[in-house]
Amino acid sequence: MLIRSGDNGFLHPASSEITPQAVYRQRRDLLRLMASGTAGAALASWAGRQALADTARPGKLAALPGGKSPVPGAIAIDKPTDYKDATSYNNFYEFGTDKSDPAENATKFQTRPWTVEIEGAVKKPGRYAFEDLLKLAPQEERIYRLRCVEGWSMVIPWVGYSLSALVNKVEPTGNAKFVEFVTLADPKQMPYVKSHVLDWPYTEGLRMDEAMHPLALLAFGMYGEVLPNQNGAPVRLVVPWKYGFKSAKSLVKIRFVEKMPPTAWNKAAANEYGFYSNVNPNVDHPRWSQATERRIGEGGGLFAKRRKTEMFNGYEPQVGQLYAGMDLKKNY
Ligand SMILES: Nc1nc2c(c(=O)[nH]1)N[C@H]1C(S)=C(S)[C@@H](COP(=O)(O)O)O[C@H]1N2
Ligand SMILES: [Mo]
Secondary structure: OEEEOOOOOOEEEHHHHOOOHHHHHHHHHHHHHHHHOOOOHHHHHHHHHHHHHHHOOOOOOOEOOOEEOOOOOOEOOOOOOOHHHHOOOOOOHHHOOOOOHHHHHOOOOOOOOOEEEEEEOEOOOEEEEHHHHHHOOOOEEEEEEEEOOOOEEEEEEEEEEEHHHHHHHHOEOOOOOEEEEEEOOOOOOOHHHHOOOOOOOOEEEEEHHHHHOOOOEEEEEEOOEEOOHHHOOOOEEEOOOEOHHHOOOOEEEEEEEOOOOOOHHHHHOOOOOOOOOEOOOOOOEOOEOOOEEEEOOOOOHHHOOOEEOOHHHHOHHHHHHHHOOOOOOOOO
């Protein structure tokens, strides 16, 4: 059930009002470790990197600073992935299917002027200029884990605001049960849009309560700067508790609909990619296990150490409630 709450007028599922105990405990333990001076080398280096991620930026693109986020779970206690890795190992099939293709093929991608069209079951549909979207709510820094369905993960300091801020602004009607996200498919700029690897445009979708969860992020930047083209400039979705493919890049349309919308990966292989796509170590992909993951930057090859994948990518305290009573093997 959705309730209107807080002086920012955001809609939240009632359960997310409560500070999740697990998150609280994690942060308290970290603070204690640091105060007692017994924080291990890993933690010290994390803290160092953290300070760096907060203050320094790569200096490649225009600055886009983000303020402290009030959203529980918005700051992962993980060492952020190096900017170089986060911008050279990408999935953005419009620009190619190799991990290095997006960085190489998106260098001339034109992201201005840019508009995002809002349509469907809303009181305020229309074309929203990128510049207006950017200013719609305060930009926040959110350090999220991103878990790709392929079995690797990264930790990225995004800059953006809760998607719910935009949703509230456009005033969905009672018929809006799902949100569909449509991304750019421009064959003149995106070489693989002429190919048939996916049914273009790349689309994604969320249930309304998922879209309203404060962790669902509309991202405009990362590492304190505007988004690099290969990471989904100028604006993308980031849903940290779902497999990476739900986080659609370079959004051009957001549509409020009554029925569960089709999604690009579900259309490509329905038995492999469901609508929900919540990160779940207990539900294997038909062709591989989802129990573990490789953190990019921690070394690869034969001696790659793998981490245990966490339920909802570690965001269970915040989002588990959204799926209470659902069979997650059926709703994969
Ligand atoms: N438009 C579009 N969005 C997309 C994709 C894509 O191919 N096209 N790939 C998805 C996948 S599979 C992942 S894992 C993430 C990767 O985001 P990153 O390159 O910024 O880490 O983007 C997602 N968003
Ligand atoms: Mo992915």
